[in-house]
Structure formats: structure tokens, C-alpha cells
Amino acid sequence: AQTVTQSQPEMSVQEAETVTLSCTYDTSESDYYLFWYKQPPSRQMILVIRQEAYKQQNATENRFSVNFQKAAKSFSLKISDSQLGDAAMYFCAYRQEYGNKLVFGAGTILRVKS
């Protein structure tokens, strides 16, 4: 079974600085999809970014980008110019190419200091 590991239970960043959240996963598949979700205190789950494993180019969405290392099975999220509104729990998730469901990591709490 696929597993997703987020090794940082909690991270802090100063406003306007850059932070990287780590995620590793275990799979024997060659094609799959990876996601980062944000859960602010409102508890609403919000899709931040999506990566297709067959694409070598790292996905980017405004201040959010990923570092996808397929051989290392690593999928880290970089947040640039951090803002107070970025404070949230961040979840990494994996989906098989022909799978019906997402597998989530345990999450990383990000705190942003002003």
C-alpha cells in the first residue's frame, strides 16, 4: 500500500521569507499524481498545487512551487514571500494513476511570524 510521510510536524517562517515543507512517498507505480492541500483554521481543505509524475517540470502556482524528485520519491512544497494568510496545516497527498482515492500524509503545521 502506498504511504505518504511528512516528517515535519511543525514549521515556522518569518513573514516575507521562504519556507519548504517536506513530503516523501512510497510507491512501486511509475505514473501517479501528487497534491498539496492547505487547511487553514477554518478547516476548509483547499487544493494548493498538483503534479503529474510523468511531467519532469515542477508545478508552480503563484508563490507556491514544488520540487519533485521522482527517483527519490520526494515532493516538497516551497512557499515564497510568506504571508500571514499562509498559516495553516499543509497536507501532501498521493493518487495512483488508476487509483480511486487519495492517500494523505499526517500534515505539517505552518506558523507565520510577523
Next chain:
Amino acid sequence: NAGVTQTPKFRILKIGQSMTLQCAQDMNHNYMYWYRQDPGMGLKLIYYSVGAGITDKGEVPNGYNVSRSTTEDFPLRLELAAPSQTSVYFCASSPRRDYGYTFGSGTRLTVV
């Protein structure tokens, strides 16, 4: 543009009571899911459905039941509530296998 709607948002149950958590989506998504999130933890899959009339168990199905009679609705039934079912429950939907989910806003359930 409602997306995924969950009701109720909060509920307190007594041990042994039953209830149904409602989930409806208006995006014509085939895939629907129920997850639970315990405090400080990730999401664990309870049940999912790949289309009307088709449901399957996830990681933690014990104590729950689901049905999917229409594309839009995917209710989660709790029978004989137990304190271990105290959690936040999320419903989600997805149009295709390669897409992420659209989530509802969650239901906070406390069993006392």
C-alpha cells in the same frame, strides 16, 4: 456555485445514538469520498464511491455505512455512536481519477 455541501456543521451525539451525515455535490462528479480527521492527524478514508450504486470500504469503515443512490448525494450513516467516532468528517468529490478533490466544509461530531 455550491460545490460540496455537508450538513450539519456540528453535532453532539450520545453513546449508542445513530445519525446520518449528509453530503451533496452539484458538479456531476462521479467520485465521492468520506474521510475522518482526528485532532492533529491526517485524513483517513472511511468509504468511497465511483458512481451511483457503487460503494467500497476505505481504511476505517467499521461503525459506518454509506449509500449512493444518485450522483449528487453520498450520505454517511453512523450506527450506535461510540466515543472513538468523535472526529471531524469531510466529504469530498472528484470528476476523474487524475484530479484532486473538492472538499466540503466538514462536520465536527462529538460523541459523549
